[in-house]
Amino acid sequence: MLPLVIGVRSDLHVQAVLDHASRPIAVLDVSSLAAGRYSLFGSRLDFGDESGVKLLWTPDTPVRGWVRRVAPEDWFVGVKGESREAAVQTSWIGLITELLRAVRVEWLSHIDAIVPAENKLRLVEIAQRVGVSTPKTVVSNSVEAIRSTLGHEEVIAKPLGPGHFIDRTQAFGVFSRAVRLAEIPPGALKAAPFIFQEKLEAERHFRVVTVGDEVWSAVLEADGLPVDWRSDKLAHHRFRSVVTPAEIALGALRMTDEFGIGYSSQDWIETRDGFFLVDVNPSGQWLFLPNEIGTQVAAAIARWLVGEFN
Numbered sequence: 001m002l003p004l005v006i007g008v009r010s011d012l013h014v015q016a017v018l019d020h021a022s023r024p025i026a027v028l029d030v031s032s033l034a035a036g037r038y039s040l041f042g043s044r045l046d047f048g049d050e051s052g053v054k055l056l057w058t059p060d061t062p063v064r065g066w067v068r069r070v071a072p073e074d075w076f077v078g079v080k081g082e083s084r085e086a087a088v089q090t091s092w093i094g095l096i097t098e099l100l101r102a103v104r105v106e107w108l109s110h111i112d113a114i115v116p117a118e119n120k121l122r123l124v125e126i127a128q129r130v131g132v133s134t135p136k137t138v139v140s141n142s143v144e145a146i147r148s149t150l151g152h153e154e155v156i157a158k159p160l161g162p163g164h165f166i167d168r169t170q171a172f173g174v175f176s177r178a179v180r181l182a183e184i185p186p187g188a189l190k191a192a193p194f195i196f197q198e199k200l201e202a203e204r205h206f207r208v209v210t211v212g213d214e215v216w217s218a219v220l221e222a223d224g225l226p227v228d229w230r231s232d233k234l235a236h237h238r239f240r241s242v243v244t245p246a247e248i249a250l251g252a253l254r255m256t257d258e259f260g261i262g263y264s265s266q267d268w269i270e271t272r273d274g275f276f277l278v279d280v281n282p283s284g285q286w287l288f289l290p291n292e293i294g295t296q297v298a299a300a301i302a303r304w305l306v307g308e309f310n
Helices: 012-020 030-035 084-102 111-117 120-130 143-150 233-237 246-259 291-305
Strands: 002-006 026-028 037-041 044-048 054-057 063-067 137-139 154-159 164-167 170-173 177-180 194-198 204-211 214-221 240-242 263-271 274-281
Touching: 002 012, 002 291, 012 291, 026 030, 030 084, 037 084, 063 291, 084 111, 111 120, 111 246, 120 137, 120 246, 120 274, 137 143, 143 194, 204 246, 204 291, 214 246, 214 291, 246 263, 246 274
Parallel strands: 002 026, 002 063
Antiparallel strands: 037 044, 044 054, 137 194, 154 177, 154 194, 164 170, 204 214, 204 263, 214 240, 263 274
């Protein structure tokens, strides 16, 4: 079994997995492809990465792979849309995504499953299908349509697209927040599409991590926190490990089964009315959680990659 990680060794999550692996794992992304030596023909890949790990497989070679990130976060920073540099950077993205599809690898989560799982509207559709509760949701640029659909004046607004961006060299996060519909300026909803959801009063936040059919959970008390706990830097360090509630464990695995992803980092909230799924991230972080969870998740991914469990 040949193990492979799509990412960079400097990524702390990648390094955590490598540290728990019983043998060397090849690591590559667009930057290492560009810097290393590769040959891709048909379903055969010959690759040598910067650490000296060599990888050669054919359609008959059993390979397992985990997709952490196909390109560095700053891959397109400062690149103009129609420039020569943009064309070059995009071509590298095209190469690695085609590699993920062309080469016969058993992926923990295939790229064609990761992309739909990142779609927040697809999440709501899947959740309804498998009986998982989510906040009532609408995407609209009409305040009246949002009000009539959700039935409340105060709602939660969150970006439909990426929740972060880089302006020159500075990174910004776009967090979910509560808004009053009457206070939205005229024309503001035409700037970009946003998701609007009913505002649920969270008592606790759950971060739920899955690898295969294993589930780990950490909980964060919601009292005193903003709607989106991620906007509070201290909140990341206040999670504590808990036994996963049966309803969340069942729902989390139903979602991963339906999406066809072997890894996920999910956000759930607990209210007086029960548990609600907020997000499913097929490439999300886990190392900010209590150490025992971080260690077990990294070890589980490593074991899967080297074929030590199915």
